[in-house]
Each structure stands twice: as C-alpha cells, then as structure tokens.
Amino acid sequence: MKLLHFADIHIGMENYAKLDPQTGLSTRLLDFLKTFDFIVDTAIENQVDAVVFAGDAYKTRDPNPTQQRGFGERIKKIAKAGIPVVLVVGNHDTPNAEGKANTLDIYSALEIDNVWVSRKPELLKIPTKSGTLQVITLPWLHKDEYKTVGDKLKSLYDKITPKSPAIFLSHCEVEGASYGSEKGMAIGNDVTVPLPLLQDRRLSYVALGHIHKHQVLSKDPLVVYAGSPHRIDFGEEKEEKGICLVEIAKTTNFQFIPTNCRRFLSIDIDLKANDSNPTQTILDEISKHDVADKVVRLTLNIPADLEQNLEMDKIKKALSSAHYIAGISRNVERKERLKIDGQEEVERLTPVEALQSYFKAKKFSAEKIKTLEKFAAQLLES
Secondary structure, three states: OEEEEEOOOOEOOOOOOOEOOOOOOEHHHHHHHHHHHHHHHHHHHOOOOEEEEOOOOEOOOOOOHHHHHHHHHHHHHHHHOOOOEEEEOOOOOOOOOOOOOOOOHHHHHOOOOOEEEEOOOEEEEEEEOOEEEEEEEEOOOOHHHHHHHHHHHHHHHOOOOOOOOEEEEEEOEEOOOOOOHHHHHOOOOOOEEOHHHHOOOOOOEEEEEOOOOOEEEEEOOEEEEOOOOOOOOHHHOOOOOEEEEEEEOOOEEEEEEEOOOOOEEEEEEEOOOOOOOHHHHHHHHHOOOOOOOOEEEEEEEEOHHHHHHOOHHHHHHHOOOOOEEEEEEEEEOOOOOOEEOOOEEOOOOOHHHHHHHHHHHOOOOHHHHHHHHHHHHHHHHO
C-alpha cells in the first residue's frame, strides 16, 4: 500500500509578498498554492492508495474565502481522482471556543466522497484500491484532554485488526522532536506527547504534523514528521522542504520528496576600512549568488568612513531579479569608542557580544541573562 503524507501547508502565510498583477492576489499565496498543486500531482502520478494530511491547513483559525477555495479545490482534485484523503485537525485549524466549527469541518458537513476529517481520537477504516487502511488519529486537543490521551490510544490500538495495515496520524508535539520557526507562530499551548505512546508494534507508520522540520523520531515503527512543504521565514532558509511517499509492505519505508517551494537567501558582506570601491565589492559578492526568484536578505557590515561611499541604487539593481528583497541592513561601526563601566571597548563587538557586556554591566542574574539572550537571538534572526 502506498501513501502520501504531508502537513502544515499554512495557506494564508503571506509575509515577503507583493501583489501579483495578473490575479490581484498575494504572490506568497500563489506560492503556497503552487506547492499544493505539486503535492496533488505527486499523489496522482504515483497512484497512491491514500493521502494523509497531518493538520494546519491555514495560517489562522479564520481563513478568508479565497484561501478556503484554494485549499478546497485541491482536496477535491485528489478525491475525484479516486484517492481517499484523511485530514486531522491542527492547532491552526482549531477554534478557540469549543462550540465553533474548525476550518476543516466543511468537508464533513458536505459529506464529500473520499474525504474524512478527524477532530477527536478515533480509529477510521478507509477503503482503498489496495484494501482497507486502518488510521488511528490524534488531532490537536485542548490542553485538559491530553490527560487521558494515553488510555484513549491504548484502547484504540486494541481495536486494530491484523488483516490490514494500520497507521497513526496526528498533529502534536512529540518528545524529542526538534523545533523550527513554527514556535514563533504558535497558537494555543503545546503539550508534549511521550514518544513511547506512538511506538505500538501494531502500527506500520506514524505520520506527524505540527513541527516544520522534517525528522524521523523512531524507526520501529517509523515515526516521521513530514515537515512543512513551504518555507515560512529565514529561520527555515537552509531546511529542505517536502512531503513523504510511504510504501507499506512486509516492512515500511518512505521517500522524502522535496517540493517546488520558493527559496530564501541571506547574503552577509564584511567591508574593510581601506576598500577603495566598496560598492563594487558588494556587487562582486552579490554576483556570486543566484538571487533570481528568491526572497533575499542582504546584511552589510560597514566601517563608518565607508558609509557615505555606497551607491545604494546600484546595489538594489543588482538584486532586482529577486522575488522579494526582505531587507538591506547596514551595520555601521561607530567612530566614537563607547565604554561600559569605563573599561570594555564595544566598537568592534558583535550585537550579541555588546548585549552580553551590557547585561553584565547591569549585574543581571545568570538566569535573566540567558532568557534575554534567547529573545535577542530570535530578534536578530528575524
């Protein structure tokens, strides 16, 4: 049996966007839909038996009609191709009031053929062209509901029959997983699920969503975060983004397939005080990088005497083939030597080193310094 596992599509994430003149839509929305098209085409071309989506269809709990249409059209295309689709509800899909519908409930309400939506822990039996697929689900739950999740899962495992393969599909944080940029866009309180709860030998595969970094937490059974299929920000610049093509036979294996998502690029340039043509130095360095169609961030570290010599119009022109210029930062060294407590010169310190010196001068506690350094690092990365 062959499955396609993906998660965290986050339609509606529109940072680093401009207006597309042909459609009037955000170019980042079009990016995300283009990547979703790639996922749909991959499922159909590989003739998978089922598609399992591990939560977070949208950026927010209240997607606009255009975003809903974009997601719905692509789910419909998979279902009409005769491929069952199983959707679990993620934290970005979950309403903050218990009585409200989640963003995926519309598929249940319309009773669309070949589409299943799970908003509670349950065992679904999905008919596929290769037989029945048993799917145990653990959607995103309210914090108090996790207190009994261990007992609920054990009772569901006991319902698995050995006649057909069984998988686990969940949107949750599992202990031992490595976080990425999704921490900065979290909705609700995370509860960590112990990894051993997901390692029942009756499962052939554990398909996870919520954490954007693709990773394998266990090999027996395979416990896999597909990761997000698209980059959210520069914190994910160097991460490969993709989906998982899973094959269940006597043993289970999967192939990680990179998507066609847009790339991010950071360029950092250190200029020297004796540089006779700093603009050309910058242009030469930019030319070493393929900036075309990327979201680009340029950081210039400039000695104070050179700042007035930069020809910014030429620098911007050199970046003109980029999809979006996320920023051109100029870090200028100050001429006047500043001192902390009359001792330490900070002219040549990095921002982080300068902050550390300031914290020590203020005699903050070690615990407070550690917390402040953590937030400072996040700001400098953004």
